Amino acid sequence: MSDCDHNWRLTETGYVRTWHTEFDEQSQTIIAYYSGSEDFSDEGAGDDHLQCSTCLEVKPLPEGWEIDYR
Numbered sequence: 001m002s003d004c005d006h007n008w009r010l011t012e013t014g015y016v017r018t019w020h021t022e023f024d025e026q027s028q029t030i031i032a033y034y035s036g037s038e039d040f041s042d043e044g045a046g047d048d049h050l051q052c053s054t055c056l057e058v059k060p061l062p063e064g065w066e067i068d069y070r
């Protein structure tokens, strides 16, 4: 088992960008703030998932949650 507290980031295979990610437990919404450069690819695989920026562990999006791209 890992001691990592996990710092989940919304990511997508093929994209070089990541989103600043916040979790609103009440409305079950993942708020994804785009804050990177203009340099992003159109080749994302459409498989949005969460990846820990510390230990790189991956987990699927929680079921029933919405993503709010800002």
Ligand SMILES: [Zn+2]
Pocket (backbone or CB within 6 Å): 004, 005, 006, 007, 052, 053, 054, 055, 056, 057
């Ligand atoms: Zn982690």
